[in-house]
Amino acid sequence: MQQRTLGRTGREVSVIGLGTWQLGGDWGNVSEVDALAVLEASAEAGVTFFDTADVYGDGRSESLVGRFKAAHPDAPLTVATKMGRRVDQVPENYTLANFRTWLDRSRANLRVDTIDLVQLHCPPSPVYSNDEVFDALDQLVDEGVIANYGVSVETAAEALAAIARPKVATVQIILNAFRLKPLDEVLPAAREAGVGIIARVPLASGLLSGRYTKDTTFPESDHRNYNRHGDAFDVGETFSGVDFETGVAAAQEFSDAVAQLREEWKIDNHALLTPAKAALAWVTQQPAVSTVIPGARNADQALSNAAASSVPELGPEFNARVRDIYDRYFRAAIHEKW
Numbered sequence: 001m002q003q004r005t006l007g008r009t010g011r012e013v014s015v016i017g018l019g020t021w022q023l024g025g026d027w028g029n030v031s032e033v034d035a036l037a038v039l040e041a042s043a044e045a046g047v048t049f050f051d052t053a054d055v056y057g058d059g060r061s062e063s064l065v066g067r068f069k070a071a072h073p074d075a076p077l078t079v080a081t082k083m084g085r086r087v088d089q090v091p092e093n094y095t096l097a098n099f100r101t102w103l104d105r106s107r108a109n110l111r112v113d114t115i116d117l118v119q120l121h122c123p124p125s126p127v128y129s130n131d132e133v134f135d136a137l138d139q140l141v142d143e144g145v146i147a148n149y150g151v152s153v154e155t156a157a158e159a160l161a162a163i164a165r166p167k168v169a170t171v172q173i174i175l176n177a178f179r180l181k182p183l184d185e186v187l188p189a190a191r192e193a194g195v196g197i198i199a200r201v202p203l204a205s206g207l208l209s210g211r212y213t214k215d216t217t218f219p220e221s222d223h224r225n226y227n228r229h230g231d232a233f234d235v236g237e238t239f240s241g242v243d244f245e246t247g248v249a250a251a252q253e254f255s256d257a258v259a260q261l262r263e264e265w266k267i268d269n270h271a272l273l274t275p276a277k278a279a280l281a282w283v284t285q286q287p288a289v290s291t292v293i294p295g296a297r298n299a300d301q302a303l304s305n306a307a308a309s310s311v312p313e314l315g316p317e318f319n320a321r322v323r324d325i326y327d328r329y330f331r332a333a334i335h336e337k338w
Contacts, residue, residue: 001046007196017049019293024057045306062109210275281311
């Protein structure tokens with residue numbers, strides 16, 4: 001497993017991390033047994049970065065991560081959580097008092113005194129220009145409540161605003177083969193500033209796994225069912241903001257590109273280079289990416305994700321095909337939105 005520096009935290013983390021939204025909810029039911037198996041398999045495969053949030057299952061995800069971490073005190077884990085989505089999304093709620101309340105709850109869930117990394121959870125845009133918000137975060141660092149802080153963002157403009165803040169350690173942003181805008185300005189700016197990039201939704205909510213057809217359905221409790229049009233939260237979080245049918249068609253072309261690569265590399269075993277592994281590898285191979293955080297619903301998925309760390313350079317021809325797919329299917333529809 002490759003290790004990279006997580007921006008201004010100075011911590012070394014695995015290039016393939018683990019996103020744990022699905023262990024809390026919004027992806028259909030994941031049993032406690034399966035959730036703990038995902039954490040165990042990930043750690044055994046060399047994953048050292050777990051990303052969670054206080055609203056994932058109303059704390060269930062944090063609690064499971066905390067339980068696992070307490071049972072493995074010698075594991076070299078960095079755990080990041082997020083805060084800010086437990087209240088109405090107005091700038092006035094981003095206060096030191098609220099931060100203390102939210103973080104006390106997260107520290108209890110995670111069973112730690114100091115949280116490795118806390119991220120503002122896609123806050124309203126005015127928050128980025130509010131010095132008092134970042135002064136409050138600095139105070140919490142000084143007090144030892146948190147070791148570092150970052151921001152999870154929806155748009156490239158928000159990412160650039162966060163990167164400009166001198167003590168923001170990381171920026172978490174959607175980056176995948178169907179969401180290329182961060183390559184334009186965000187990644188170069190982060191690299192120059194020494195800010196870590198945490199890439200989320202790397203499989204475009206599963207589209208890039210190549211397993212879906214236009215007739216695929218999802219459980220009622222799965223955001224890929226109820227948030228296709230942004231009814232619950234920013235639609236950019238679900239299938240990277242594209243309509244499902246378009247995404248499926250583009251994913252087929254991505255899978256074809258991976259199949260061609262297998263032929264060129266003379267790989268007979270499909271499992272050695274699946275579309276999902278190629279999609280994750282593509283993200284890790286972008287300059288300035290510190291870690292990518294795919295989710296997993298079972299141990300096998302977690303192990304397959306971790307194996308993407310060892311995929312060789314995909315090469316300029318494959319990258320050109322990714323760009324071509326994006327230009328034909330996505331650029332006009334989403335490039336200016338996020």
